[in-house]
Amino acid sequence: MSGWLHSGPIPQPWPPDLYQVTITRPAPDFTTVDGYHYAEFARDAAIHVTEAGLAIQVKVIRLADGKVLYDLQSGLSLPADSW
Numbered sequence: 001m002s003g004w005l006h007s008g009p010i011p012q013p014w015p016p017d018l019y020q021v022t023i024t025r026p027a028p029d030f031t032t033v034d035g036y037h038y039a040e041f042a043r044d045a046a047i048h049v050t051e052a053g054l055a056i057q058v059k060v061i062r063l064a065d066g067k068v069l070y071d072l073q074s075g076l077s078l079p080a081d082s083w
Contacts, residue, residue: 039083
């Protein structure tokens with residue numbers, strides 16, 4: 001039984017993040033950054049927070065290539081099939 005504490009790292013049960021959603025709220029709030037594996041969840045989060053009027057900036061970046069898919073301030077919103 002010796003060595004059972006040294007079996008190696010525990011595998012991560014969640015899939016890796018593929019999209020980064022950055023939301024900036026007006027003062028006194030702050031900027032939050034969330035990671036999503038699925039494009040539909042990242043897109044839904046960005047659209048819902050925008051529609052609710054809770055943020056002054058929302059940006060979604062695809063981590064694989066750094067492409068901006070959604071940017072509230074510049075008016076960029078790529079169609080869902082481009083994500």
